[in-house]
Amino acid sequence: MTTEYSVLNDQLVTMAFITKLTGLxxxxxxxLISLGQFPRPxxxxxxxxWLQSExxxxxxxxxxxxxx
Known part of the structure; x- marks a missing residue:
């Protein structure tokens, strides 16, 4: 049985969430986004x-x- 990925199963997160998560x-x-080293928003x-999964x-x- 194959489970299809659905974007609805993912969370959209803010930059505030990302900075709190990483401390950066x-x-x-x-x-990093401008250098292509972080997912584009x-x-x-x-x-x-951003997609939390990314x-x-x-x-x-x-x-x-x-x-x-």
Whole structure:
């Protein structure tokens, strides 16, 4: 039995959530976005949100890189 991924099963998170999670600044993340090293935001009107799953994948990749 295959389970299909649904974006409705994911959370949209704010930059405030991301900075609190990581302890890094929003300026740092926007720099990473401009360099293509962090997921681009989903624009909802004038608001920016990220899929929590993409943020978690990015964070897991950083953890794995630090362990090599």
């Amino acid at each position: 600044t929003d300026k740092w993340f926007y720099k 989903i624009k909802l009107g004038r608001s920016s949100r 943020v978690e994948i990015w964070l897991q990749q950083r953890i794995e890189q630090s362990r090599q």
